[in-house]
Amino acid sequence: MRAQVGIIGAGPAGLMLALLLRRRGIDAVIVENRSRSYVEQRVRAGLLEQWVSDLLVETGVGARLTREAMFHDGIHLAFGGKSHHVDFRKLTGKGVTVYGQQEVVKDLIARLTDDGVPILFEVEDVAVHDLDGDMPRISFRKNGEPGEIACDFIGGCDGFHGVCRPSIPAGLLTTYEREYPFGWLGILTESPPPADELIYAYHERGFALYSMRSATVSRLYVQVDHGEEVERWSDARVWEELHLRLGGVRSLAEGRVLQKSITPMRSFVTEPMRHGRLFLAGDSAHIVPPTGAKGLNLAVADVVVLARAITAFYTAGRSDLLDAYSATCLDRIWKGQRFSWWMTQMLHRFPDGSAFDRRRQLAELAYVTSSTAAATTLAENYAGLPMTW
Ligand code: APR
Ligand code: PHB
Numbered sequence: 001m002r003a004q005v006g007i008i009g010a011g012p013a014g015l016m017l018a019l020l021l022r023r024r025g026i027d028a029v030i031v032e033n034r035s036r037s038y039v040e041q042r043v044r045a046g047l048l049e050q051w052v053s054d055l056l057v058e059t060g061v062g063a064r065l066t067r068e069a070m071f072h073d074g075i076h077l078a079f080g081g082k083s084h085h086v087d088f089r090k091l092t093g094k095g096v097t098v099y100g101q102q103e104v105v106k107d108l109i110a111r112l113t114d115d116g117v118p119i120l121f122e123v124e125d126v127a128v129h130d131l132d133g134d135m136p137r138i139s140f141r142k143n144g145e146p147g148e149i150a151c152d153f154i155g156g157c158d159g160f161h162g163v164c165r166p167s168i169p170a171g172l173l174t175t176y177e178r179e180y181p182f183g184w185l186g187i188l189t190e191s192p193p194p195a196d197e198l199i200y201a202y203h204e205r206g207f208a209l210y211s212m213r214s215a216t217v218s219r220l221y222v223q224v225d226h227g228e229e230v231e232r233w234s235d236a237r238v239w240e241e242l243h244l245r246l247g248g249v250r251s252l253a254e255g256r257v258l259q260k261s262i263t264p265m266r267s268f269v270t271e272p273m274r275h276g277r278l279f280l281a282g283d284s285a286h287i288v289p290p291t292g293a294k295g296l297n298l299a300v301a302d303v304v305v306l307a308r309a310i311t312a313f314y315t316a317g318r319s320d321l322l323d324a325y326s327a328t329c330l331d332r333i334w335k336g337q338r339f340s341w342w343m344t345q346m347l348h349r350f351p352d353g354s355a356f357d358r359r360r361q362l363a364e365l366a367y368v369t370s371s372t373a374a375a376t377t378l379a380e381n382y383a384g385l386p387m388t389w
Contacts, residue, residue, distance in 0.1 A: 029151075030120065173272075184221045189257050
């Protein structure tokens with residue numbers, strides 16, 4: 001097979017890259033090692049910065065989002081037995097959209113399939129070759145048969161555990177990493193959320209987050225110990241912690257638990273995000289802890305930059321935007337890293353934290369919820385920093 005751009009991974013980064021290229025008349029092929037139903041069912045976070053939901057609408061994949069998503073103007077921060085509203089709309093003029101990541105994935109796959117963009121699911125043994133030359137290749141097996149895509153560029157959109165990042169000689173990459181001494185146990189439940197907007201709760205037993213997917217389905221998280229096993233958390237135990245950590249600020253209805261899983265918490269960045277004709281985008285190059293809700297948003301920002309750079313190459317023979325790709329993306333990524341770390345350190349109970357640390361966290365929360373200047377820094381980062389490029 002021949003394509004201008006070969007993309008590895010049918011997550012939000014790979015799918016959005018294919019759509020943006022398609023709209024500029026550049027053809028792409030996607031290879032994905034999981035099945036279509038697997039990627040469409042995978043439960044992930046679901047919070048879009050304002051510009052991301054606007055982009056989905058502009059690029060023609062926003063019809064269902066416009067009908068079904070929940071548009072929020074801010075969040076609640078709960079601590080010390082009280083809830084405080086941070087009004088993003090008032091502070092920055094922007095809001096956020098709650099729409100499950102797998103819904104974005106479904107909408108993108110449907111659209112690309114309609115447009116005839118090939119997505120090869122359930123491929124095995126994916127590998128990349130000749131990254132230093134003008135015609136890199138992707139090899140794979142499908143239904144036991146070998147296959148190959150010769151292309152001009154490869155989009156390495158295969159997530160944190162993919163093959164693209166490890167294909168770059170390790171000595172050429174610098175990685176920055178921080179592991180947190182806790183994880184999040186998340187449940188998806190058939191129960192109404194306790195508030196109209198998300199509640200981020202600081203509690204002496206640990207952090208909890210009350211999010212949602214609709215008026216009747218909630219997505220709820222509790223901080224658990226690092227390396228904790230999901231089997232140790234019965235539904236009853238999860239509900240008990242959720243009630244306790246809400247600290248009496250709202251009542252919480254229980255319901256049938258549809259899904260339960262544990263997410264580790266990690267900050268990770270690899271630099272540069274390019275090697276020859278291979279460009280890393282999304283989780284293959286960087287991971288944020290979910291407290292700032294930035295994972296999907298940073299992935300989409302990367303592919304906007306990449307699609308623009310590839311387009312300039314084909315339409316104007318320019319390589320400067322490709323050369324600037326890594327630095328352009330990393331500027332936003334590190335701001336997203338900083339914000340995600342800041343939200344995480346402010347809201348979680350650290351196992352080695354002292355009484356001093358806890359008083360400092362409470363002072364920080366009190367400051368953020370009482371000072372317009374402090375609340376605005378949270379709001380502008382959460383709702384999405386301006387796209388300056
Ligand atoms: N070959 C082909 N596909 C692969 C391979 C491989 N060797 N390894 C992984 N993949 C696929 C995965 O199955 C997945 O569908 O690559 C895709 C990567 O998608 P995501 O993990 O969703 O990553 P990305 O598209 O960068 O989106 C980032 O995902 O993890 C969340 O919170 C994160 O919201 C962020 C978003
Ligand atoms: C979610 O709805 O799954 C969600 C929302 C906000 C976050 C993390 C996860 O910070």
